[in-house]
Amino acid sequence: MSKVIFLARWYPHRYDPMFGLFVQRHAEAAALCNDVSVVYVHADEKTTGKFDVERSRRNGIDEIKVYYRKPKSKIISLIRFFKANRLALKQLPKPDLIHVHILTRCGVVALWHKIIHGTPYIITEHWSRYLPGNDFGGFLRKNATRIVVKNAETVTTVTENLAKAMQSHGLRNKNYVVLPNVVDVNLFKPVERHNEKTKIVHVSCFEDKSKNISGLIDALAILESKNIEYQCIFIGEGIDFETLKQYAFSRLNHENILFTGLLQGQALADELASGDFLVLSSNYENMPVVILEALACGLPVVSTDVGGIKEMIDENCGILVPAKDTGRLAEAIQEMASRREYDPEILRDKVLRKYSYEAVARFLDGIYRGTTDSSL
Numbered sequence: 001m002s003k004v005i006f007l008a009r010w011y012p013h014r015y016d017p018m019f020g021l022f023v024q025r026h027a028e029a030a031a032l033c034n035d036v037s038v039v040y041v042h043a044d045e046k047t048t049g050k051f052d053v054e055r056s057r058r059n060g061i062d063e064i065k066v067y068y069r070k071p072k073s074k075i076i077s078l079i080r081f082f083k084a085n086r087l088a089l090k091q092l093p094k095p096d097l098i099h100v101h102i103l104t105r106c107g108v109v110a111l112w113h114k115i116i117h118g119t120p121y122i123i124t125e126h127w128s129r130y131l132p133g134n135d136f137g138g139f140l141r142k143n144a145t146r147i148v149v150k151n152a153e154t155v156t157t158v159t160e161n162l163a164k165a166m167q168s169h170g171l172r173n174k175n176y177v178v179l180p181n182v183v184d185v186n187l188f189k190p191v192e193r194h195n196e197k198t199k200i201v202h203v204s205c206f207e208d209k210s211k212n213i214s215g216l217i218d219a220l221a222i223l224e225s226k227n228i229e230y231q232c233i234f235i236g237e238g239i240d241f242e243t244l245k246q247y248a249f250s251r252l253n254h255e256n257i258l259f260t261g262l263l264q265g266q267a268l269a270d271e272l273a274s275g276d277f278l279v280l281s282s283n284y285e286n287m288p289v290v291i292l293e294a295l296a297c298g299l300p301v302v303s304t305d306v307g308g309i310k311e312m313i314d315e316n317c318g319i320l321v322p323a324k325d326t327g328r329l330a331e332a333i334q335e336m337a338s339r340r341e342y343d344p345e346i347l348r349d350k351v352l353r354k355y356s357y358e359a360v361a362r363f364l365d366g367i368y369r370g371t372t373d374s375s376l
Helices: 021-030 074-089 105-117 139-150 160-168 213-225 241-251 265-273 289-296 326-338 344-355 357-369
Strands: 003-008 035-044 051-058 061-069 097-101 121-125 155-157 176-178 198-203 230-235 257-261 277-280 301-304 318-321
Touching: 003 021, 003 105, 021 035, 021 097, 021 289, 021 357, 035 074, 051 074, 061 074, 074 105, 097 105, 105 121, 105 139, 155 160, 160 176, 198 265, 198 326, 213 230, 213 241, 213 326, 230 241, 230 265, 241 257, 265 289, 277 289, 277 326, 289 301, 289 344, 301 326, 318 326, 344 357
Parallel strands: 003 035, 003 097, 035 061, 097 121, 121 155, 155 176, 198 230, 198 277, 230 257, 277 301, 301 318
Antiparallel strands: 051 061
């Protein structure tokens, strides 16, 4: 059993219990086979002192969250970020390995720890900023990232598509591995459904630039113009929630749509499992965990063909359409509503074999021990 410290740039915290939830799930999986601690640092305008430290034990993980007073200066903020990480690391025994989640700052901390203490580190990247059309630039940032990536033992990404995008920016490493996301298959599971209308489920963070929820609303308007009966459940919250809600009510029959707000845990699993299929209309993505959760519930998926989604969704479990193609999205939703040939247990099996806590725990343990070969 190795002592592993997660340095997480995204992680659930006191202001947002959903932020970086997929990182927390990776930590929980890793903790099934190893001694895992998590360090998370957050800039906080409400913190009165320089640093506010929270330490807790949760699901077998020792969590240290450090909130530091957010200054106006970006340079001072960066200095406080590194000081906060050092403060947290000093409270933990020397690890056998550091596992960085999301570059670049946490990677710099890990590289410093390797230089000073000889501790090796690996990287898991979730961020879509490397994909075409996104913002990965700046001389200092790009070169710092290249150095951090080069000195890692292994670089893991949640999709092959993201790994190739990183490599296209000159982020070279001898070991790139695709690391599956984690799904709680005991929580997300099939239920009997008796929907009078086709029940469509959409789950997202309600940020329209990436999630293109306005495009989904426009596609639903096309269905209504054809007198197609449906009910669409919009789950989540975010910066564009109220704007999109008002847009939906201005374009769609109010009886056909429901905005639930943020749902977590059993409430999310129950609402998702009660649907007939999941719809995502994103302009760009990596591999949304909600796709895996939907499949675990036995639901097929209609999605735009972006990021690494096609690595999981094919004609056997869903329909892919081009991004920003509202007409094709409407056609795919209509086609899916008329289909009945998907077997929920077959869809669920795709997740059980690779994305359960136990499966990811074994995979991560192999990476930590150096027994997992590069898959790219």
